Amino acid sequence: MSKRTLNLSDKLYDYILEISLREHPLFAELRAETNRMPEAAMQISPDQGQFMGLLARLIGAKRVIEVGTFTGYSALCFAQALPYDGRVLCCDVSEEFTATARRYWQRAGLAEKIELRLAPATETIDALLSEGAAGDFDLAFIDADKENYERYFEGCLELLRPGGVILVDNVLWGGSVIDPAVDDADTKAIRALNRKLAQHAQIELSLLPIGDGLTLARKL
Ligand code: CA
Numbered sequence: 001m002s003k004r005t006l007n008l009s010d011k012l013y014d015y016i017l018e019i020s021l022r023e024h025p026l027f028a029e030l031r032a033e034t035n036r037m038p039e040a041a042m043q044i045s046p047d048q049g050q051f052m053g054l055l056a057r058l059i060g061a062k063r064v065i066e067v068g069t070f071t072g073y074s075a076l077c078f079a080q081a082l083p084y085d086g087r088v089l090c091c092d093v094s095e096e097f098t099a100t101a102r103r104y105w106q107r108a109g110l111a112e113k114i115e116l117r118l119a120p121a122t123e124t125i126d127a128l129l130s131e132g133a134a135g136d137f138d139l140a141f142i143d144a145d146k147e148n149y150e151r152y153f154e155g156c157l158e159l160l161r162p163g164g165v166i167l168v169d170n171v172l173w174g175g176s177v178i179d180p181a182v183d184d185a186d187t188k189a190i191r192a193l194n195r196k197l198a199q200h201a202q203i204e205l206s207l208l209p210i211g212d213g214l215t216l217a218r219k220l
Contacts, residue, residue: 005209021046027076030104034071039097042070044143044169048211049074052141052167053081055216059165061138062086065128067121067152068144068169070094072101078141079110088114089128089137091121091144122148125155135161143169146186149193153217157202160219166203168193172213 006012023046034043044052056064056078062085064078069092078088092098098116105111117124121144128136140156142149149168156166173190176182194215197205203217 016047021050026104026108027073030071030073033100044074045211048214049077051210053077055165056081056139059138063137064088064139065137065156065159066090067142068092069101069116070097072098072104074141075101075114076104076108076110079113082113086113090114090116091124092116092118093120122151125159129158134158138164140166142166146189149189150196153193157219162219164219166217168215170212171207171215174212
C-alpha cells in the first residue's frame with residue numbers, strides 16, 4: 001500500500017475539489033456547457049486545469065503552445081495564469097469546438113492572450129520551426145489525437161527552451177495501457193510514447209496519476 005498512490009473514491013475526489021479548487025464561475029460555466037456535449041469526456045478536469053495553470057506560473061512561462069484545444073478550458077487556465085504579455089498558441093482542427101472556446105475566451109477577457117491556428121498541429125508546429133521559433137516556448141500541452149502523439153512531442157520539444165516543460169495528457173488512457181486485450185491504434189501510440197519517454201535522453205520526467213494520467217517532461 002505504501003508504494004502506491006491513494007485510490008481516490010468519488011467522495012475523496014469531491015473533497016479535493018471542495019477544499020482546493022478556485023475556479024472562476026465563467027470557467028465552471030464552460031465546463032457545464034461542454035459536459036452537455038457527446039464529446040464531454042475530452043475535457044480536462046478542473047483540478048488538472050488549476051494544476052497546469054499553477055505549473056505555468058511556477059516556471060515563469062510566457063509562451064505556451066497547446067496541441068488540441070477542444071472547447072478551450074485548458075487554454076483559459078493557461079491564459080489566466082500567464083503575465084499580461086504572455087501568449088497561448090492553440091492548435092486545433094475543429095471549427096465547431098473552437099467556436100465555443102472563442103466565445104468563452106472573449107467573455108473571460110482573455111482572448112487577446114490566445115491565438116488559435118485552425119490546422120493540423122503537425123503543420124502548425126512545422127511552420128513555427130521554419131519561422132525560427134525553436135526554443136521560443138516555455139510550456140507545451142499535448143492533448144490531441146493519440147496516433148500523432150510522438151510527432152507532437154518531438155516537435156514541441158524543439159519549440160521549447162531548455163528548462164521548458166511538456167505536459168502530455170491521457171498517458172494512462174483509462175488503464176488501457178496495461179490491458180493486453182486492448183490493441184487499438186490510440187492505445188498502441190500512447191504505450192509507444194510512454195516507452196520512448198522512459199528512455200528519452202533529452203528530458204527529465206514524472207508521470208502523475210492526475211486526471212487520465214499526465215506526464216511532465218522537462219527539457220534538458
Ligand atoms: Ca485529454
